[in-house]
Amino acid sequence: MSVGYVDTSCLVAIAFGERGGRAIGRRLRGFDELVSANLLEAELRAALVREGVADASSVLALVSWILPERTLTKEIDRVLAKGYVRGPDCWHLATALYLADEPRELSFLTLDQRQRDVAASLGFET
Numbered sequence: 607m608s609v610g611y612v613d614t615s616c617l618v619a620i621a622f623g624e625r626g627g628r629a630i631g632r633r634l635r636g637f638d639e640l641v642s643a644n645l646l647e648a649e650l651r652a653a654l655v656r657e658g659v660a661d662a663s664s665v666l667a668l669v670s671w672i673l674p675e676r677t678l679t680k681e682i683d684r685v686l687a688k689g690y691v692r693g694p695d696c697w698h699l700a701t702a703l704y705l706a707d708e709p710r711e712l713s714f715l716t717l718d719q720r721q722r723d724v725a726a727s728l729g730f731e732t
Contacts, residue, residue: 610637611702611730613695613716614649617665621654626717633715634668641670643701645694674704688727695721702730 612634619627620634634640647666654662681700685691691699695718702725706712709729716722716732726732 607638608636608713609639609641609711610634610713610715611698611705612640612642612646612669613698613714613718613721614642614646614653615717615721616715617646617650618653619717621650621659621662621665622657630715630717637713639670640668641672641705643698644671644673645697645701647671649694672701672705674701678704684728685724688724689720691721691724695724699725699728703728706730 616630616634618624620631646669647662650662650666678697678700681703682696684703685696685699698716699714699721702712702714703709710731712730714722714725714730714732716725722732
């Protein structure tokens with residue numbers, strides 16, 4: 607089963623027809639399951655409201671949520687040891703590490719180049 611961790615940047619690009627949106631949409635359809643931190647919901651809904659688009663339910667229904675039962679300090683430290691990323695990007699990467707004991711077993715999908723670089727250095731397929 608192929609699992610892809612999807613970052614908010616991918617769904618925003620699809621929703622607004624941004625550069626790279628079609629290509630990432632095709633790539634997402636190739637996975638058996640898409641997962642993400644529930645932070646994605648807040649980020650996506652805020653972007654949609656900002657742009658006057660009210661409904662994200664159909665897009666969000668495609669995502670299975672990862673809800674850590676503990677702090678992600680260990681994973682955050684691993685992420686930041688590879689380089690600086692913004693707080694939300696760090697949370698997405700740490701959540702993906704929480705899910706995948708072996709990062710190479712999970713694809714990390716983002717359109718943010720810095721986040722993609724750190725994901726690759728952690729061992730995720732990008």
